[in-house]
Structures are given as C-alpha cells and as structure tokens.
Amino acid sequence: MSREKLSGAEIVIEELKDEGVEVAFGIPGGVLLDLYDVIYKQDAIRHILMRHEQCAAHAADGYARVSGRTGVCIATSGPGATNLVTGLANASMDSVPVVALTGQVVTSAIGTNAFQEASTFTITMPVTKHNFLVKRTEDLPKVIHNAFHIASTGRKGVVLVDLPKDVLADVAKVNLHPKETFAGYKPNIKPNKVQTKKTAETLATAERPLILAGGGVISSNATEELRSLAELLGAGVVTTLMGKGAIPEDHPLCLGMAGMHGHVYANRAINECDALLALGTRFSDRLTAWQLDQFAPDATMIHVDIDTAEINKNIQVDIPIVGDVKLALDDILKWLEKHKKLGGKSVWMQRIKEMHSACDECIKDVKRAGTSLSDMFVKELNRILDDDAVITTEVGQCQMFAAHYYMTKRPRRFITSGGLGTMGFGFPAAIGAQVGAPDNKVVDIAGDGSFLMTCQDLATCVENDIPVVVCILDNRYLGMVRQWQELFFDKKYSHTGLGLTPDFVKLAEAFGCYAERVEKPEGLKDVLGNAFKSGKPAVIDLIVGKDDKILPMIPPGGGIMGMIGTERCKHI
Amino acid sequence: MQTHIVSLLVEDRPGVLTRMSGMFTMRGINITSLTVSPCEKKGLSRMTVAIKGTESEVEKVRKQLSNLIEVVKVVDLRAAEAIICDLCLLKVHTKDSEVRLEVMQLAQSYGAKIMDAALDSVILELTEEPMKIDRFVDLMQHFGVKQLFRTGVTAIGRGAGGG
C-alpha cells in the first residue's frame, strides 16, 4: 500500500472499513467532531445514534453475539467514556469481541483535569482485553488493525482505543492496512494431539460420557462438531447459560442448562457421569455451585479452553487441552472415526433420553400444576416464536425463566448477560442483534426493573426502524432479589418493591412504539402477532405475579444435587 | 507461602507497569519488590517481581500475566536455578571512632563497600542475595540504622534457563 496523507479521523474510518465494519453504535461529542465529520462524508459504515453510551456498548455487544463479527461502539471523552464502562465490562466478562473508540482531550492537556477529561485508559484497563491510548496520528493504522485482531482472536474480548482530539485532527503520511501484530500476542489455538488422543480414548471407553458445552463452543462456531461427537458417542450434553444454543435444546441427547438455575436432570447427569468433556467453559460458581464434591465426583475431567489461565482455575482437571474447541473436536472426531472403539453405552443413553423427556414434558406443558404466570408466558413464547428468532434477556427472574423455559434451537439466538449480570442489557443488546440479523424476529424477555434502566433507547429504535419487541414480565418488583428475600431472608422485602411503576404501554406509545398489555398467557399469541405486523418497535407488558418464583434452584452454599423447589419436576 | 520471583519480558510502553501490577492487585497479591530496567533487546524491558504466595496462586498469576498483550515472556524463577541479587544502601550511626571502626570491619567481612564516611555516620553498599542482606541489615541495626534503601531483587536464570 502506498503512503497516503490523511487526517487521523480519516485513517480511523479507512481502517474500520478495511476490517469490514458495517455498523457502529455511538454518541458524538466535542473531541469527536473530526471523526464524526468523516463519518458524515461516507456511507460504507452505518452509524446508529444511541441515547446512552451504555446502550451503545450493549448494542455493539448484542450485534457481535448474533453475527459473530466484532461490534463497534463510539463515545466521547469524559462522561461518554465512563458511561461506556458497564457495557465494556459486560462484554469482557462474556468474552464478546467489541472494539470501543473513545475521544480524548488533546494530548497536551492530558492529565490537567481538562474539560471532559477522564483517564479512560486507566479506568478501562480492568474491563478490557487490551486498550490503547494513541499519542501519534501515524500510529493509528497499526493500532486500529491490532484492536480488531486482538478483539476477534484467541479468547475474544473488548479492545478500547482512546483517541485524543489532536491525534484525530492532525494529518500524517501513513501506510494504510498494516498487517504487523504484537510480539507478546500469540493466542494458543492448536490443541495438543497427545491430549486430544487421550481424550478420544477416554470418551470411547467411558460408560457414561457427558459433554458440558460452554460459551466457547458458540464463540468458535463448533456447534456442528459438538452435535456429531455427542451422536457418535451417545453422550449426553448439558450447557452453561452461555452455551445455550450450542446444541438444539430439543435434541434427545440434550439435557439443557446446568447450574444454580439449571434443569434438575442436567445437574444430575453431571453428578452421574464417568467422563466429563467440558468445552469452552470457565466453570463459574453459578454452574458448579459450592459443594464441589457433588460436581462430577466419579468422572475423568477433560477441559478444552483457549485460555491457559482457565485451566485448573476453578476445577482441577485430569486432561487439560489448551486450544480452540472446534479444532479439538475435529481431532477427537477424527480419532474416534478412525479407531471405532466405542464401548457399549446403551444403558446410559437410555437414562439420558429418560432425563431429557422429563424436562421436555415440563417445558411443553404450559398449564402444568403449580406453574406461575411468568413460566406460562415464556412457555407460550417458546411455542409462538420460530427457531431463528433471537431472544435477548434482561437480568433477574425474567432471565432465568427465559433460560429455563425457552428452548433455544440454534447458536447465537439466545443472548444474555451471563458473567456480569447487567440489568438493562437485554434491550440495547436486542437493538444490536436486530441490526446484525435484520430478517429475524428479536424479542427481549425483560423485567420491569431492568427495562427502566435503559428504556430511553426506544427512541433509537423508532428513529432507525429497529423493530425489536420487548416483552416485560411485569411483577412490580426487583423479582430476583425479592425471591431471595422470600426464601432466605424471612420475607423481609427490603427495597425490592418498585411501587408505582410507570404505565409501560403509555410510556412506549409516547416514544412512538406499538404497545399492548396482556394479562393472560393465551392472549400473547395475537398480541405478539400484531406487534410483528405493525413493523414497529414494540413493548408488550405481561402482567405476572409478584410471588412467581423461578424454581428449582440451588440455594447459596449448596451443591448441584441440592436443588430446592423440585416439587413440580417429574421424578424419575 | 513462599517468595517467588517472576521475571517478565515486556514491551517498553506507558501503561505496562499499571497493567501488570493491576493483575496482582486483582488477585489480592502483595508485591514484595519490583525492578524494571532496559534489557538486551531493543524496545523491551525486563521486570523482576518478588511476591509471596502459594504455588497455585503464583501459577494462576503467571498464566494471567502471560495473557497480557505487552508481556512477551513470563518465567517463574526458582531460587535454586537462578542468581538472585539485591542492592542495599545503609546509613549507619557511628557515635564514636570505636564504633566506626567496628562498623567498617563488619562491613568489610560482608563484602560491603564504604561509600561515604562522616563523623557520626557511614554509608555502606552491599549487593548480595536478599537473605544475606537481611542478615547484614540486622547486624547493623545493632548500631542504629538511620536510613535503609534496597532496590529489590533482580534475578537471572542459570545456564540456558530463565527469562
């Protein structure tokens, strides 16, 4: 590439285009005027003006999760950048590829408490995989290229580039599109063959093999390989919250999500298996619970993870494999197909199928005795929406009702804040998801508390024709916290009542959205149909009970065999 | 809990030290000493960090440090396989000539250099392995140490090993 004379802002946009960026979510500000001037003059990159920077980050995050591409968000210096922080922390925790561009005061003013100055570089260090403070215009090509390279390879993550006003305004002669990377960045991709062979042998001879699929399976697009391996072995599959969709949840070998709010039989399978192949999961405490002696006590533990630091971090394993899930599964499948030494697993397969049916029955039975309105609404959604619909969730009971009762059939179609548990994530993530998957239906399963944290971006949806549908499980409470107060704090409901919540229908209408209230689950289908038909962004207020509880669950301190509230589950 | 010496080869850029020390802070590990200096490779620096922690704690930080983009290499240097040095500067109170003589003799027996001498104090320098410096300092406390400066350890792996 020949040397070109460009302004910093022009270089940034040229590099974004070269990285294949098609959309950015952002809000401008004083120090970003040069950048926005260049954005104005081009149309290769769509810019969506958000109404809060936190939403810009969540939208980029949702876009990335749905599309598998890197999401981009933009915020100005000072308050713009600090508003981004929650969104960046959220994407970081769930290893989502996002590049954030922030404006910064002129280099000569850095460190002087200049107007709208915040030390974005130090503030965001702990919530990013890497960050840059660019001091010279000529460094921009390499920095932007590496921001995308680092965000989208290895364990994916967030990279922030802080751009001082003068760096954007100054003109420099540069070589665009450099390919040079950093010496210290060499992600471990290729799994060790000795380890994958050992794994294949272990799985072949195991009597009760189980696969635990985490977020890494979806991130590495290894869902086909996962399914092939499960079917070849006759292994059961359980997932983490982040792994939801790694295998169709109606697959007879799938037992659904395990963990604190998981399915009873997913947890039981973990307890019963004799070989556990954990793929792309970081064994969070929500998954393993706290009595670790109940977590796969008889199993040979195998852990595939691209991040060495995750191996033996929370759970000690017998066979560690550092590398990409897809490549590891390829190796394991090849070995098994070549050697065809599969032991008899028919008893176990029978057991898996029985366990699968027990949960399946419950999910499909909308009016099961003891079922709450919240359960029923989600079970209805499950029946109404097609397999390609994208579900996003807020955080709390609503999220766990969705995780528990919504059957995800495809990867990248269940989008939730797993690690950080950020209330207010689901709606802006739905905006990003809708932009990344314009032909799919996108539904945010929300709580009333969460939705109020980011609902101002309804304006963004209306303005940009982004027809997401928000279904609020409206219980007038911070339900999840209330549930804990009910179960573990003597029903002392300290500050969980939301009191006079707004009329969500009027609120949404004020923004120009389609809106309706539904009191009976049977009514949902028509209203949802109307919402989709309207082609507008929509808010559907689902009235549910304040006492609705998401059960069963593992109480704090318990183990995966100690779920409470299993009365409604089928006992086998 | 044992002292571990972690040797890092890092890119010489602003923010690297913050990023690196943030990793220890996040895990609640206290840094006993830290040295940073240029090294034989252009654009890279070497950091030597002494930390107290269990084997598994240190292993976890080591892995996380190696994840940092600007960290090119991390080595956990074992005492037996490394040469470890610390430098100390001491200002010792010498109330009369008799004491001064005694201090100077002891200093000599430790191989410490006398950098400066005034009527009521001497300044000594000793470069040694940390334990020996500890003993020397303890000894000098007997006379009254007015000021003590230590650089913290730096270390190099023996033979082919090390960072």
Ligand SMILES: Cc1cc2nc3c(=O)[nH]c(=O)nc-3n(C[C@H](O)[C@H](O)[C@H](O)COP(=O)(O)OP(=O)(O)OC[C@H]3O[C@@H](n4cnc5c(N)ncnc54)[C@H](O)[C@@H]3O)c2cc1C
């Ligand atoms: C209210 C609430 C309740 C929750 N309850 C539960 C629950 O009951 N059960 C549950 O499971 N979770 C639950 N969670 C979510 C939980 O907090 C964690 O976010 C989740 O368990 C993490 O899943 P994970 O380890 O699969 O995925 P991630 O956190 O996404 O981790 C992915 C892992 O895969 C690795 N990886 C990434 N890419 C690759 C690749 N290409 N190849 C190999 N490895 C790769 C990463 O290094 C990382 O270790 C809950 C969250 C909330 C907010």
Ligand SMILES: Cc1ncc(C[n+]2csc(CCOP(=O)(O)OP(=O)(O)O)c2C)c(N)n1
């Ligand atoms: C930003 C943020 N603040 C606080 C919390 C703690 N928290 C977790 S769940 C929850 C209640 C969520 O209420 P709501 O959105 O109404 O959903 P519900 O549980 O009622 O379905 C709270 C306050 C959080 N996860 N995120």
